[in-house]
Amino acid sequence: MKERLREVSKNCYVLSSDKNQVDIHVYLSKKLLEDFTEDEAIKQLYNASMLHGVVSPVIGMPDIHTGYGLPIGGVLATDYEKGVVSAGAVGMDINCGVRLITTRVFSEEINKDLLSKILQAISKRVPQGVGKSSMLKELRKPNLEGIAYEGTEYYIKKGFGRHEDLNRIEDYGCIKGASVSAIPKSAMERTDQLGTIGGGNHFIEVGRISQIFNEEIASKLGLYKNQIYIMIHTGSRGFGHQICTDYSQIMWNNSHKNQTPAPQKGLACAPIFSEDGQNYLKAMACAANYAFTNRQIITHFVREAFVEVLKQSESKLGLDILYDVAHNIAKREKYDGKWLLVHRKGATRALPAKHEDNPNCFKTTGQPAIIPGSMGTGSYVVLGTDRIKSTFCSVNHGAGRIMSRKQARSEFTREDLIKQMGNVVTIAKNMKSLLDEAPLAYKDIDEVIFTLVEAGLTRPIVKLTPMGVLKGEGDEA
Template sequence: MWEDLSVRIEKVDDYRWRIPREGKMRTDGMVYLDERMLNQIRQEQSLLQVKNVAHLPGIVGNSLGMPDIHWGYGFPIGGVAAFDLKKGIISPGGVGYDINCGVRLLRSGVERSEIRTRIKEIVDALFRNIPAGVGSRRKDLKLDEAQYRKVLLKGAEWAVKQGYGLGEDLEHIEEKGCIPGADPDLISQKAYERGRAQLGTLGSGNHFVEVGYVAEIYDQALASALGLSLDQVTVIVHTGSRGFGHQVCDDYIRVMLRAAEKYGIELPDKQLCCAPIQSPEGENYLAAMACAANFAFTNRQLITHWIRETFEQVMEIGPGKLQLQLVYDVCHNIAKIETHEVEGRKQRVCVHRKGATRSFAPNHPDIPAAYKKTGQPVLIPGDMGRCSYVLVGSQRAMRETFGSTCHGAGRVMSRHQAKKAARGRAVARELEDRGIYVRGASVATLVEEISEAYKDVSDVVEVVHAAGISKKVAKLKPMGVIKG
């Protein structure tokens, strides 16, 4: 099956393409792409992966692909699938290795002109204060067992209680920074060990902290409601649950390989291994995943605290003037139990979002009071040289995609190809010439993360905006970046 890349696909409109149900598929696939993107990804296996997901028991609605879709383990990255709580399954491959990898956006009371001459100082200080890179570890944050368990149980709330951040931050995090139902007893010793020194660190790969500014506003009313204005300084944090989440994923893939056999679930690909949601294996994974998700929320909260401290030190101004406030924090690798309207009736489903962002409409009960009228803020980071976007969720997303949208740019070059493309070039220097000061934990990271290695995030965002599954609010441009 893997070698057969031909997937039958029908055009619905300029941004929607259906993979019609056939063979043992239980539903249609639906991908959100423009024609050019479709032609690019036809050569990949990701459309086949959308099709494979449609085979899984208890799938509700379509097997979905967002415009940043690319090949992932079992489930494509940029994939969304919802499952009936009684008949459906839960799969670690539908969440990904970096459980609750996500993005948060801070706005500030400072304008771009005020930091332009100090950006190097700020970035260098961020680089010192936030450990980044391979196996990065934090020496000053020692957790005893009881505290560690609290991190897993309480998430960002634990961090705020310890003085890392403000109470109001919690309101502006998906799920208020804590996925309920976490059970630390289900976490392996290995996951504990891998996570222990990594809490409060950025990690490697595409994870980053980016200082930027609001470069363009598409909807003034929405931008004002989100507290965003032209030239305002912003900070984006992109990281997840580090080695802790990876270990949880690996532990439970092993469990699920056996569970799939035990429950007689027929899989078109081994990596889709899963268990019924209502089985001991399924319930245990959800409770372990919640621990990893809460680890990630805590991680981003701690990093936020150190960002605030760094700005205060370098700028020599107090928090009152700095006003580094949390706009929002979204998960983009997660499975959530949510209520959605399916064929006219409300239904509890388990929504897998793997490389996809929640995009809830205005007035949804799960979004904070400040955003009831705007819809949930959706944060879409681009590569380090281009730009990032702020959008809001929409009713159409509720109707079509279980309130989901894209999550980022998606790679187009392998790391090896990127290295080749960047050979002989001074990547940091090129970026600096364009007004972006970058510090990477290694030269290799910068080279592997060059802009050309990614799709242009603007194209991705254009599709979700035009398809109506989220709405553009503002564009952010980078000034300084620390990369893991």
């Protein structure tokens, strides 16, 4: 498959289908292409192009790697009236997104001892790891109706944050159309994980802004050199995972009835306006709102931890949300006058300046996309250019793995991980449990970011460098 890719513009390679009019676009730098070994991921994009109602092109981002059905780093748009929705093309952890919080604290004010105390204070409040639940009963038994219909606002009213936080969350923290009635019973039994970060690549990171690429825009966004930030990366936990699992099975079982064949179960789909399609979208919205709420509750605990350790008020510390962006989501969006359902699996939205769907605070700058690297390297805040519409306003969501978790565990030792982490503080009880998240198990984040920059789709605003990280154990993605 890799050999069939042909370059059509800077860092953009095309594979044309011999069976329909849908092209596959893959964004890779020369270096990423040279090192690329995952033909299976390209094949998954090709398979996705065969689904009913797909709109050209199907897109692979520079962090692309093989996933369940659609690769991680995959974007799939379907005709909203005649196309399909695929649970697997959204992903297992629905709305596994990233939130960036800024502070009025600067790196020279934080030493390793303070940083360790901050991480410990967060850790006491926010459980980490697969299957973990909060110590607070109200978070173990959440009001799912409230989350479904009000989203993040429901728990803000209960004291978990500020009302103005809503202006800094994609869809204001609530995707409309959610219905608890569409949630399978098995998923209802997995709603006990609010306020937790899970395992896999989920984390809470404290770091500093190490590089400014555009001072004017950075200043408009409230981003300054050496400013301390907090990044939260987690999603809908076991709740969203179960919804994806169950609806993938339902769509697979009903593919004949729905007349929506798929080449593999991971791409099982249903017509958007079929019973299965509508029920999935209602359940997906519930999980997405759960994820927004999860990150909101964690934000509340992070604020508490900073106030406790630094012994200053919230207002003095800042602790303001820059933005909260979703990935692993399907959204109704208009392109060239036509309504589409855009699936972003391991991809995130980056609406350019003046886009009508931008929150008011980002009308002139465009909506920031927050792209984390691995736990020992850098992350970026980028903006989409006017050309970003060629990817359905989508960018990559991270660095992307180059090693499976199993391979990383077998190749790296505890000492290797410590060396790769450098001066980054972590308070993991067992460093060996984090071997699968070693920085060298991921692509070079700089190479990945500048693939789209050189393609003219994004522009970097700031680079973020981690100082301390809190991660959970387990293989949850």
